Amino acid sequence: MTIKPIRNNEELKATFERLEAIFQADDGTPEADEMEVLVTLIEAYENKHYPITPPDPIEAIKFRMEQQNLSARDLEAYIGSSGRVSEVLNRKRPLSLRMIKRLHDGLRIPYESLLADVG
Secondary structure (H helix, E strand, O other): OOOOOOOOHHHHHHHHHHHHHHOOOOOOOHHHHHHHHHHHHHHHHHHHHOOOOOOOHHHHHHHHHHHOOOOHHHHHHHHOOHHHHHHHHOOOOOOOHHHHHHHHHHHOOOHHHHOOOOO
């Protein structure tokens, strides 16, 4: 097995093809070891060239609302009055740290998502 970094999309494609060929390898075989190395190389390349960024905070809130079948009124406990909820959801008012903490604690929205555009 020759190990080399993946430097471009053509090499990535070739690595995927090799991975597909050995994907069913039995544990303890050289092919299984190669498969493990190839997966690590692919992950490193994809993390560098195609990073996944946290979602926009408002989209994260809307996603959680959809998941839990919540209305804007349900957000009042975390954000404040109905007017304030509307302003936040329409991007006319930024989330305060207090709102972020309440949304995280109450709706389990990750801080990484709620703080994505702070900076």
